[in-house]
Amino acid sequence: MVIVDTSVWIEASRRDGDLSYKVGLENLLEEYEAAWCSTVKLEFMGGARKEDRKKLAFWFECIPYRSVEERHWELAKTNVWKLRDIGLTLPWDDILIASVALDADLRVYAKDQHFESMSQHLDLKLYSPGYGGRYNPET
DSSP, X not given: XXXXXXXXXXXXXXXXXXXXXXXXXXXXXHTTOEEEEHHHHHHHHHTSOGGGHHHHHHHHTTSOEEOOOHHHHHHHHHHHHHHHHTTOOOOHHHHHHHHHHHHHTOEEEOSSHHHHHHHHXXXXXXXXXXXGGOOOOOO
């Protein structure tokens, strides 16, 4: 299972978005491997246009969902401190998404480079699609 960050949902939903992210996300969805969490829900759905909200809400009902729980906030706090102590100040929402993924041993699919930075200093695993955007199982 892969938590898909808001940056990928946004890129894939743009008319002129990067085709590699569109295909990568589509293949994750077809394999039933895409998941999202409440932070992504707020970021993506909060920014949705009024005319798209109902359609998007319906579409997201069938995607596995991870609630952010108190333990994720505590892990995020620890991760913020760990990153800040080495000179990295990253957005709290990205650290919270990473903390949900770390807790559930899930990978993160993101366009946002903050996750790359976190993967170098936390045990965060990132997802990269396989050849032609195909689903890339964990090896």
